[in-house]
Amino acid sequence: MSEIKDNIKRGLFWTAVDKYSGQIIAIGISMVLARLLTPGDYGIVATATVFLSFLGIFTSIGIGPAVIQRKDLTQEDLNNIFTFTVIIGGICALIAFGSSWLIADFYGNEVLRPVMQIFSIGVFIGAINMVPSALMSKNLRFKEMATRNLLFQIFFGVIGIAAAFMGAGVYALILPSIASSLCSFLYNNHFYPVRINLRFSFVSIKKIFSFSSYLFLFELFTYFSRNLDKVIIGKDISENALGYYEKSYRLMQLPLQNVTAVIYPVLQPVLSSLQDNMKEMSSKCNKIISMIACIGFPLCAILYFCGEEIVIVMFGDQWGPSIPTFKILSLSVPFMMILYPTGPFFLASNSSKTLFYTGIINTTVTICGYIIAIYIDKTTEAIAWSVSITVILNSINSYFNLYNRVMKASLVPLLKGFIRPMTCTILVFCTYIGYEYMSLHLPLFASLVVKGLIGLLVALIYYNFVGIVNIKELYCLLIRKLKCH
Incomplete structure (x- = not known):
């Protein structure tokens, strides 16, 4: 029990470092962007996020927590699960891209079309990052995750502000977040590499399916x-x-x-x-x-x-x-x-x-x-x-x-x-x-x-x-x- 208590303390400490320092930075960035962008810009992103969150459910399908919970997964299993996320992520990204015209027509706002199309890239990246990210948490690498998040937030936050100053409008909100997601995947995959398995098997998926x-x-x-x-x-x-x-x-x-x-x-x-x-x-x-x-x-x-x-x-x-x-x-x-x-x-x-x-x-x-x-x-x-x-x-x-x-x-x-x-x-x-x-x-x-x-x-x-x-x-x-x- 003492080991669990120590793990909780260490996890809370580094997660707190991540979140609290990140919140200070996020507040500063948000204060600047709120003065450079309009409520309409935030409304467009919020509208797109509603539909992308729905697709995100299908890209995740509970895989991350299942990888954390199961203690008997082999590297072969992890590669198979990662391959599955690549397939699902690709399908959902295509759906997000293809539905952009319908969503723009539904809301009567043509700006939503390119926004949805750009966000479709983020849908794919979010899917393929599930397994590496879950492995980071499973192995209690909270310190590395805190450091990563803090550095990315500063770097891409500055890029977002610069883009807003240059008149990028709503794109100043979406492009930095997608770039940050890509870098997070590369970072996580460096610590816990997973690869596409050309001889993909559903046996590994069945191991986590019930959960x-x-x-x-x-x-x-x-x-x-x-x-x-x-x-x-x-x-x-x-x-x-x-x-x-x-x-x-x-x-x-x-x-x-x-x-x-x-x-x-x-x-x-x-x-x-x-x-x-x-x-x-x-x-x-x-x-x-x-x-x-x-x-x-x-x-x-x-x-x-x-x-x-x-x-x-x-x-x-x-x-x-x-x-x-x-x-x-x-x-x-x-x-x-x-x-x-x-x-x-x-x-x-x-x-x-x-x-x-x-x-x-x-x-x-x-x-x-x-x-x-x-x-x-x-x-x-x-x-x-x-x-x-x-x-x-x-x-x-x-x-x-x-x-x-x-x-x-x-x-x-x-x-x-x-x-x-x-x-x-x-x-x-x-x-x-x-x-x-x-x-x-x-x-x-x-x-x-x-x-x-x-x-x-x-x-x-x-x-x-x-x-x-x-x-x-x-x-x-x-x-x-x-x-x-």
């Missing part, structure tokens, strides 16, 4: 819950509205990814060794989700009350219409944060079948929420409310199935872990309400700093009082680190 097939079906169903909102907004409202919504959604995802994206990639590779010990698995789940809740719940209050300052400071006045949508979406942050890790726990427990059935229910709930929202009011705010409400319902369903059907454990310890984070959130909300009554008219940046620090201090003081953190120890640790440098 990957249910994961593929899960991803297929959840695709609609992840992307139907964008389809509805792009078709029934406007492309500009989709651009504002997409920017709000991405901005809301930034702090969310800072936590879940650090934990998510580590969980399945490390915890797959506990697939025969559900008691220990549930214990790890309780601790991890409690930690995430302590961050997520007060964070939603900070994002909600600082929404206007965050949007304007980061992206400029032209993105003002996205503020109400961002504030509504921020309420879903804690529930998204605790929902995301359920996938790796299902997979690490070797329960992709239960994950699939859970996904069917979640997708049905989400789609119904979108339909009701657009029927009531054709605005991005209505869609945002449906996102926030349905993610709560989906969290309840996911944890019920994970604990009741897979882990055979009680939900009571998990629910007890939510009491203190929710209490902290109430205190932060009340503090902000009191602050707003003071009617201080500060410049936007100063207001963001003050309000952000107020929320952070209230949360830290409360967590120090209940024993979750020790402010004195954190202060001493920070002083020691500063002296070392």
Whole structure:
């Protein structure tokens, strides 16, 4: 168990280095691009991404997690699986290229045609990168992946900014990402080389099929819950509205990814060794989700009350219409944060079948929420409310199935872990309400700093009082680190 704990710590550390440094760079790049490009440019990319994500489900078909989970795959098996991804990737890339005319006609926007055609290259690269990328995670090469991602993000981010300055428009968003994907594949394949097998055999595919097939079906169903909102907004409202919504959604995802994206990639590779010990698995789940809740719940209050300052400071006045949508979406942050890790726990427990059935229910709930929202009011705010409400319902369903059907454990310890984070959130909300009554008219940046620090201090003081953190120890640790440098 100590080895698992050490692997989790190492994985979390290097994944955190990757994500946190990457987020700082991404925020800087996004702030520049948002001032050089239009909401319509982001709307076009968001529209294309909806359809490309659908094809991405068919290129992945659960292969990556299946390669991680199976411990008995030979090099011959890996080569056969890689060959299969090349075939599937080529077919899906051709479909993406060929459908570009239909999609452009459907939305009445000719710019979508070349955008889709360029993105088809990314579809193929994403497919062939699955096996090398999974092998990097399987062998816990988190340090190398963190270094790779950071360097690529800086290099291709600078290229994207330069392209935007030169008037590349929407292409400044798509070309650097495709080039980055290609370099990632070459990097991963250097460490864990896989080759096309001219004597391809389906025997290797059958080894992972029982696991990957249910994961593929899960991803297929959840695709609609992840992307139907964008389809509805792009078709029934406007492309500009989709651009504002997409920017709000991405901005809301930034702090969310800072936590879940650090934990998510580590969980399945490390915890797959506990697939025969559900008691220990549930214990790890309780601790991890409690930690995430302590961050997520007060964070939603900070994002909600600082929404206007965050949007304007980061992206400029032209993105003002996205503020109400961002504030509504921020309420879903804690529930998204605790929902995301359920996938790796299902997979690490070797329960992709239960994950699939859970996904069917979640997708049905989400789609119904979108339909009701657009029927009531054709605005991005209505869609945002449906996102926030349905993610709560989906969290309840996911944890019920994970604990009741897979882990055979009680939900009571998990629910007890939510009491203190929710209490902290109430205190932060009340503090902000009191602050707003003071009617201080500060410049936007100063207001963001003050309000952000107020929320952070209230949360830290409360967590120090209940024993979750020790402010004195954190202060001493920070002083020691500063002296070392």
